[in-house]
Amino acid sequence: MSSDTVIASVVPKKKMSIGDIVWGIIKYASVALCAFLAVLPIVSCVITSLKTEVEYQSTNVMTLPENFFNFNNYVQAFAQANMGLAFINSGIILLFVLAGSTMIGSQLAYVLNRFSFPGNALIRNLFTFAALLPGIAMQVSVYEIMVNLGLVNTLYGYIIMMMGTDVMSIYIYIQFFENLPVSLDESAFLDGANYFQIYAKILLPLLKPAIVTNLILKGVGVYNEYYCANLYLQDKRKLCTVATSLYTFTGPMGNQYHLICAGVIMSLLPALIIFLLCQKQIYNGVAAGAVKG
Amino acid sequence: MNKRKWKQAQVILTFLIIPVGLLILFTYYPFGKMVQFSFYNMKYIGPRKFVGFKNYIQIFKREDILRTLLLSLYYMAGAVIQVFLALYLATIFCFKVKAENFWKGFIFFPYLINGIAIGFIFKFFYTRGFVLDTVLQAIGFNPNDLPYWLKDQSINNWSLVYSSVWRYLGSTMVLFLGAMMSVDSTLYEAASIDGANKWQTFWHIILPSIKTIVTLNVILAITGSLSAFEPPFVITSGANGTGTFFVVMNDIAHTSQKVGLASAMAVFLLVIIFIAKFIQDAIFRFLFRNAGTDIDDREFKKQRKREEKARMQMHRGGR
Numbered sequence: 001m002s003s004d005t006v007i008a009s010v011v012p013k014k015k016m017s018i019g020d021i022v023w024g025i026i027k028y029a030s031v032a033l034c035a036f037l038a039v040l041p042i043v044s045c046v047i048t049s050l051k052t053e054v055e056y057q058s059t060n061v062m063t064l065p066e067n068f069f070n071f072n073n074y075v076q077a078f079a080q081a082n083m084g085l086a087f088i089n090s091g092i093i094l095l096f097v098l099a100g101s102t103m104i105g106s107q108l109a110y111v112l113n114r115f116s117f118p119g120n121a122l123i124r125n126l127f128t129f130a131a132l133l134p135g136i137a138m139q140v141s142v143y144e145i146m147v148n149l150g151l152v153n154t155l156y157g158y159i160i161m162m163m164g165t166d167v168m169s170i171y172i173y174i175q176f177f178e179n180l181p182v183s184l185d186e187s188a189f190l191d192g193a194n195y196f197q198i199y200a201k202i203l204l205p206l207l208k209p210a211i212v213t214n215l216i217l218k219g220v221g222v223y224n225e226y227y228c229a230n231l232y233l234q235d236k237r238k239l240c241t242v243a244t245s246l247y248t249f250t251g252p253m254g255n256q257y258h259l260i261c262a263g264v265i266m267s268l269l270p271a272l273i274i275f276l277l278c279q280k281q282i283y284n285g286v287a288a289g290a291v292k293g
Numbered sequence: 294m295n296k297r298k299w300k301q302a303q304v305i306l307t308f309l310i311i312p313v314g315l316l317i318l319f320t321y322y323p324f325g326k327m328v329q330f331s332f333y334n335m336k337y338i339g340p341r342k343f344v345g346f347k348n349y350i351q352i353f354k355r356e357d358i359l360r361t362l363l364l365s366l367y368y369m370a371g372a373v374i375q376v377f378l379a380l381y382l383a384t385i386f387c388f389k390v391k392a393e394n395f396w397k398g399f400i401f402f403p404y405l406i407n408g409i410a411i412g413f414i415f416k417f418f419y420t421r422g423f424v425l426d427t428v429l430q431a432i433g434f435n436p437n438d439l440p441y442w443l444k445d446q447s448i449n450n451w452s453l454v455y456s457s458v459w460r461y462l463g464s465t466m467v468l469f470l471g472a473m474m475s476v477d478s479t480l481y482e483a484a485s486i487d488g489a490n491k492w493q494t495f496w497h498i499i500l501p502s503i504k505t506i507v508t509l510n511v512i513l514a515i516t517g518s519l520s521a522f523e524p525p526f527v528i529t530s531g532a533n534g535t536g537t538f539f540v541v542m543n544d545i546a547h548t549s550q551k552v553g554l555a556s557a558m559a560v561f562l563l564v565i566i567f568i569a570k571f572i573q574d575a576i577f578r579f580l581f582r583n584a585g586t587d588i589d590d591r592e593f594k595k596q597r598k599r600e601e602k603a604r605m606q607m608h609r610g611g612r
Contacts, residue, residue, distance in 0.1 A: 023491060027385050034382060035399035038459065041414045044424040048417070061423045107308035115301055123313060130320045132566055134520055136539055137559030140546050141326035142319060164315035195304035224407035246409045257417050264410045271405040279398065286464050287471025
């Protein structure tokens with residue numbers, strides 16, 4: 001724009017000033033402190049989970065374990081909390097809930113975005129308003145409905161309940177649909193495809209990024225859900241999820257932290273693996289939440 | 294054409310029926326029931342007696358319920374701290390940081406841990422002589438001066454709030470960072486070429502681009518703090534004066550089975566959230582009353598000022 005900017009870009013970079021150094025120190029100190037505070041509770045859990053019972057009782061919590069490969073607590077916690085079954089159940093729940101909610105969420109968004117019909121705005125508003133209703137508070141009356149439908153104490157009942165879609169994911173899909181030109185639909189229609197085929201064969205494959213985002217958001221929510229799982233999956237021996245099986249440690253084992261910590265670490269391993277594999281998509285998913293409200 | 298309309302109607306109906314059905318079945322029908330229950334004196338099983346507004350009146354008479362509203366102030370404070378800390382961290386990451394993903398990953402990961410696990414982690418963390426006490430001792434605190442983090446009523450709510458900030462800080466940070474990154478990168482380059490310092494870059498480029506989302510998050514945090522549930526539920530079970538509104542309501546609904554009262558509490562909270570939402574919309578309309586997007590907001594204001602000046606001058610000239 002002006003000659004100043006041109007000159008500025010030609011002049012070689014100045015040496016680091018004192019201000020830059022101070023800023024550098026503040027920057028790394030803040031980031032490192034926060035990272036330290038974030039991992040401290042988890043690392044202390046890992047340390048404790050690797051100690052033998054004797055060690056746990058005789059040493060300080062932050063003292064490193066004698067043997068870093070002592071996985072006895074893990075074996076014991078895995079058996080006591082029935083975590084094998086819990087992982088299987090949580091896996092089944094995740095699979096069906098995610099498949100179901102992806103299907104109905106994207107279909108709903110497709111219809112809301114592509115067609116104008118009486119009730120379109122009403123349905124959008126109903127979903128928006130639903131997000132304001134306090135979920136936990138409503139379980140009092142949802143419970144009665146679940147009983148009447150015979151859905152209590154069954155895996156499929158819980159799956160159906162969790163499968164419903166929400167404003168957030170609809171919004172993400174709709175935003176994505178808006179970027180897919182309607183001419184795509186039109187030309188397919190002229191080629192003789194019906195609307196179901198347009199949705200399934202043309203639009204759905206293009207929707208992949210939005211689907212991934214929603215899978216992550218919903219997946220985190222479902223895997224971590226405790227309240228309803230506890231309420232509706234009452235047969236804790238057969239229908240435990242990872243969250244509810246972890247909760248069994250509260251009872252008689254309430255202060256055997258070397259076992260509890262092992263359970264906790266096992267429960268967060270799947271999340272850790274997914275996180276390491278698709279860090280970027282997860283960040284994108286969370287950032288997509290920026291639009292809510 | 295008519296045939297096309299018919300085909301459209303088919304796909305619309307097919308694709309709507311399940312999601313809307315689920316919404317009605319698990320949200321609106323129970324919501325209606327809940328409102329109905331709130332006027333009855335009832336348990337899950339057994340006779341129901343219509344009592345009018347008695348349950349609502351009780352909310353204001355029971356000290357244990359009113360106390361929880363004060364308790365939410367802790368969570369409000371925590372949420373505001375969380376928003377500003379997240380803003381600070383996101384700004385740091387917005388400038389160049391070495392090993393960015395490494396730090397970010399650590400700060401973000403707690404968000405992915407399930408609530409029950411977090412409950413155990415923090416029970417362990419705060420236990421007398423365990424993690425927190427050890428760390429504080431290492432930096433010079435006398436262990437005998439340290440409070441019982443979860444029992445001492447002067448501090449235990451802050452302990453719970455900390456666990457919540459610990460859990461959500463990273464996700465708020467990533468949220469802000471996403472918004473900051475969506476700013477045209479040439480703006481940052483131009484700023485650095487013009488010799489803008491960090492503070493100027495933050496104040497003039499970063500902040501305008503994210504002020505909508507920051508405001509939104511402050512407000513969401515305030516409404517959210519009213520419905521704080523998991524930290525006390527999983528860490529202290531609401532003991533020693535840590536029971537928030539929902540924890541007390543959960544107790545009333547399931548332990549003492551006063552379904553009517555619990556429903557009235559839920560409706561009451563919903564009304565408060567509505568009022569807050571209403572105020573939020575008003576604030577938003579006020580703050581961003583002439584903004585298309587954040588960036589041309591300033592342009593717009595400048596233009597308005599110019600127009601106003603022109604008008605003033607004309608006015609003066611007329612006189």
